[in-house]
Amino acid sequence: MRPRGSGRLSRSSAPGHGDGWTRGAGWFDRPMTQRIEDHAMIGDCYTAALVDRAGTIDWMCLPRFDSSSTFAALLGDEHDGHWTLHPTDPDATAERRYEQDTLVLTTIWTTASGIVEVTDFMPIDAHRAAVVRRVRGLQGSVEMRQTLRIRFDYASALPWVRQIGDDDDPALVATAGPGSVIVRGVRFHADDHRHVATTTIHDGDVLDTELTWYPSHREPPEPLDVTPALAATSAWWRAWAGKTRVEGPYADATRRSLLLLRAMTHAETGGVVAAVTTSLPEDPGGERNWDYRYVWLRDASLALASLIAHGYRDEATHWRGWLLRAIAGDPADVQIMYGIAGERELAERELPHLAGYAHSTPVRIGNGASTQYQGDVFGEVLAALHDARELGVEENADSWALQRALLGFVEQHWQEPDNGIWEMRGPRRSFTHSRAMIWAAFDRGVAAVEEFGLEGPVERWRELRSAVRAEIDEHGWNAERGAFRQHYDTDEVDASLLVLPQIGYCKATDPRMLGTVAAIEEDLRVGTDGLVLRYRTSAGFDGLSGSEHPFLACSFWLVEQYAASGRVEDAERLMDVLVGYANDVGMLSEEVDVATGHHIGNTPQALSHLTLVSAADAIQRGRGAVSGHRTRVPQHDGGTRAAAGVGGFAGTPA
Template structure:
């Protein structure tokens, strides 16, 4: 049976990441960076496209796992008839741009005598290239094998003997007893360099635990659901590329939005929208350093000409992300094509300007020091809004259909103008405030006139359309209209009626049309979009339906896997996660919803203490 998406856990080093299945197999890892070609790609292929299995030999071994508290160190405990063993999986953290990525797996005996096995099959270039294996004995008192192909090399060090086989696999069979341990360490480096030094697993584990514990301790979040919020914050940090401050949307490519379908995309890039919202959430949770790093990344990516700003870039700031397919990979559960690159990079999407300027606003409200260069960049971005807001665009969801006048895009154009006006009114900057007020008012009037259906009392997906879109839930959240406006309440209730998956209460982005080509230019359906469902939590909270919001929030938390991770979507019929994993969008939406609920809880407690009638 193919591995479920949600059966995976994430480990990473702020440069790249690995996905490890519940049964001990590394099914995805790219070296040396998130967007590099994968050397383990069985997740979107077969085990012969690269994988690393490490588990007891007993087929009925029971397993449970967790992250060590406040860290990204994965602990998997195996129990067999012979005893119990524990595996610690982690990638050592390192200074940005220094050293090379390593994946270390430490097997510790707890009690009894547990037979274990390891089988590694390295296939560079997304499972296409078989490396040459070279043995180097006497590392850790065990073995070292080097796998070499083209520009890449991987060195496997083990404290137990290794053997290579004709199929290119490297295997080990060993036993672990109480208070004993075995270690495997996999290190990447460019193939033209000399062999890397022997890893020090104990020191690497200690420094990695210290890094994550110290980082987690900086969180200022003290509201409800702390475990889920703190895990989501760690995920967002783990998806950040330390050398530049860019954040990937997810560490994977082509995990499908519909099993067997074509909605499979490469998410290993930095979307301005996603990263801006995520960094706003991090700033509100006490992580101003990350917000400052992303501000610097944005300035470099946009460079000297904001007129050419893109919706996404590589983690290093590259603009060209040509999309292609990998015909040698069958895809996750036959979901093909498997794509690398992303053709949406050059789409016109007006909303990104609003998300970026709102993120700057939130970060400065949270304490990030203003910066003259950043304000100049923001002013230039608003100039682009002024030039483009009346034009159709591709919208937030990056469909492959025709451009339209999407309501959400226009609303976020309003947000861009509003945040700049508020910045000047606060005295933090000077600028043409009256001109920007007029821009803000013009966009607002246009949306209310052309994007609202008075018969149904709801805003619509685009001008002249009757379709709904879950992004309309953001209208009250960004302050476009007050929460008690009848149009806001009508829109929320219409989305609940028309985009809900049923009794679950989860929300679709918009309605799709099955096998026919839909308005988004694609055939096929998809699952409930988790971020949209978290937006509904916020929307219900802001209009005073807090009890209903809390029930939905707890339903959403229950969809996370055993270590608190969420993909992009959820299939309510098959009861499984869908899409790239773990997904930054889902996790920052979770944190934002928790912040909203926590704020409402504090307000209710204050009103109760003051003897106010909160039901009035």
């Protein structure tokens, strides 16, 4: 006999509905292509699944974020794999939310005959890659239907499926090549290359369905005891969230962003993925579709800065370990991104059998930008490691030796053109942002010697820091327009220039910075709400066709700039708009269509949530509500540097 609440119907008391619910459409309204913002993420810090408002898991990779998919309907149609759980009543409506400070998703379905609660979660510390979907009757009776279509290897492998167990302990096993899943808790029956189960849930009943991945050469794992696993998972998330105190008008958005960032950090390696999806388009119907399930040095560096700013020292230490392992070796071999465990081979290829989200092709896995040279990553890495020192993460001989080696490489190559923060697929340029981050690399090297007593050629680093500044002032500055340039061969501006004050290159109130902000507002602002593009794709030098929408991270950078330059009301006005674009459970993607409000690009986007946290902190500082980190101090070459909590600043993987 199975444990109570672990696969069989059982009686329990029905809780109240609580507050803060958001009403969704009936499941029968589900369009052929579900909107990106209709998804919520559940995860176990190893991988994640996306659940839409209709109760469908249409994207999940097992057992890691970057593994091949088990459900891929998000990038095609229902035949590419999904797991749907909803009432059979076509007029059913849904309300959903995360349990407070967790990634446990709860949905209340209301029908003409009754009300049920569905709880979706991935168990933490259960030593398995699993998803549990618990249905509990709250009132009356509701007929629930599950439809399961398992497709391995990005929907290219139709599994061999067999029934095992008996009526008291039914299970479905699906196998294709190296992977298997076992689904326990309800008896499914085959129906045209899918499996379907229908169950009537009465008031007080509890039905758990558990899907667990395992290597196909092993025996299936034992059933999960769901009730204690659910309690332990909720407690784990709440304990993690409780380590920091978040205040101010954007506290809820900040706390949710930090939780999502933790969920995108691999529990064992410490690698922070840029998003949990691939190929959700920046330009629906176009070719700007990229795989974000890897660890970008920029994004990971900014993740570290956000965690440091909120006191997560253990996570900072864990991330530093990942970084040092990933970049160990010849500095000339440093990549802009790595696999979750530090893998270097991320060859990009296309999957022509998938139709793509909103028919946006090609669907890509891997990322060709991993072979690009982007000089700015050295600044982001060295700035993040300096932040870790300031937090109290002890430096050891190996870690400092590696940083010195990186600085030695930068000394030899800092004048080389690169592909820039936005990973342009056109010719290399001398990007102003890249040069400013190289300035930051030398600046943090100087600070390591001056402030922490580490050994290094500090005089040479000071000279190089000044030389980089002199070059930027001569070639990266457009005196005629009164703004910094995107790169040395153009008069275009770029939203990445907004980070110059954040890294301490200049003050937010510097007239040059104010002129740059004015130019960004003039050239890159879209719509009436003040959101900005990364750059003008019409300039034609990014090597891609089509266009894109406002980039949320850039707009959060603008919030931070406003707050730091005394325009706090403007900062709050724009922040309110940006936070308002989060979906009903607080998730943000990469971009947003200001005409429709729809999310665009991969989701949830780590960079969007990282910059949200920084922007909220900046508003608190601008209002004088907090003090401590990121206070500006003069530098010898005429710049300023944040005394603590600066970190690297992430670009977007392209």
